[in-house]
Amino acid sequence: MMIYHNAQFVTANENNDIFEQLWVEDGIISYVGNAREIPTNAETVDLQGAVVTPGLIDIHAHVGTWAEVTEDINDANEYSEPFTPLMHALDSVDIRHFSFQHAIEGGVTTVQTGPGSANVIGGIWSILKTAGPTLESRVLVERSGLKGALGENPKNVFGNQYKRKPMTRMAIAQILRDGFQRAKQLNEEQQNIHIQNNLELRPFIEVLRGVMPLRLHCHRADDIMTAIRIAKEFDVELHLEHCTEGHLIVDAVKASGFHATVGPYMLTPSKYETRHSTPAIAKIFHDKQIPFAIMTDHPFVPIQYLKYCASEAIRYGLDEETALKSITLHAAKLVQLQHRIGSLEKGKDADFVVWSHPIFETEAKVLQTYVNGTKYYETEYVR
Secondary structure, eight states: OEEEEEEEEEOOSTTOOEEEEEEEETTEEEEEESOOOOOTTOEEEEEEEEEEEEOEEEEEEOTTTOOSSOGGGOSSOOTTOSBOTTOBGGGTOOTTSHHHHHHHHTTEEEEEEOOOSSSSEEEEEEEEESOOSSHHHHEEEEEEEEEEEOSHHHIIIIIIITOOSOOSHHHHHHHHHHHHHHHHTSOHHHHHHHHHTTOTTHHHHHHHTTSSOEEEEEOSHHHHHHHHHHHHHHTOOEEEEEOTTGGGGHHHHHHHTOEEEEOOOSSOOOSGGGTTOOTHHHHHHHHTTOOEEEOOTTTTSOGGGHHHHHHHHHHTTOOHHHHHHTTTHHHHHHTTOTTTSSSOOTTSBOOEEEESSOTTSTTOOEEEEEETTEEEEEOOOOO
């Protein structure tokens, strides 16, 4: 048993409790609370007045799949055709890629990663811990969503560059609908054959059955509404990825009942559809009680800067407790992993970060990062 003490343990739980001790056994939190007598057989770690938070969570990134030298050689986009539902994150991720080390150095212990947004249907995402000896040991959710994209990315890649469908938003919507329509036309036995044999329509069947959500990249307000309309048409769970102009149609987003992962807003707008990007969206969504998490979209904002994305939302009016939860507990809830990660609570994975100062203070630096109770990073920084 490891017992961590002499620190401020910011739990990010529902009550926003701050405690004095953290006990870890076999990679799981066995106690977090006020100081109590330490068993004689326990090993203690004096954190010397540091601040401890849950491990940070980025539920929209391309960690381990993007070469990051040039986009032309990345493994995140299958550029050969616009409809590639069987592409799978786990067949692309390189756990030796430096982005995982950067994640650990930035206190990020869990990521959702996978295909990018070049394709109308890009493939399957997965949720991974950012450290561990093998890919298999890191997997939390092997199939966490079917990724698709609306708007300028598929148009630019296939319409403008390759001079083929889709050239318009109409064609993008038609390609997306076509997958669901073909899946719905199959009887139950045929659907089961697609699932058992990993055939082309398997991901659409899984979304229709509620096994995993549809995750649609959408920036512009009209693309957000198209995503909502198609999800309602086929009665499937939708996660709005980016939702950049969501603040311009906030009542419609609220009425849809869907979730959003917002960002990356710490960039110069690289295309017309991101010109209204703003960190204020987090506060606007919070005020409207729209569930959201904050993303980096790594490598577009480097994964180690996730906490700065939340800090920027604070600068635009979001309170610190919600900002922390947007990259911990609330992010975990949006991917239905709150029983394992996202807060410092008994029974959850021992993923936590030791900070030199409160996380959102300018001086705050990661001193140590733990995943499943194992320390994977430590700096030589002296407080």
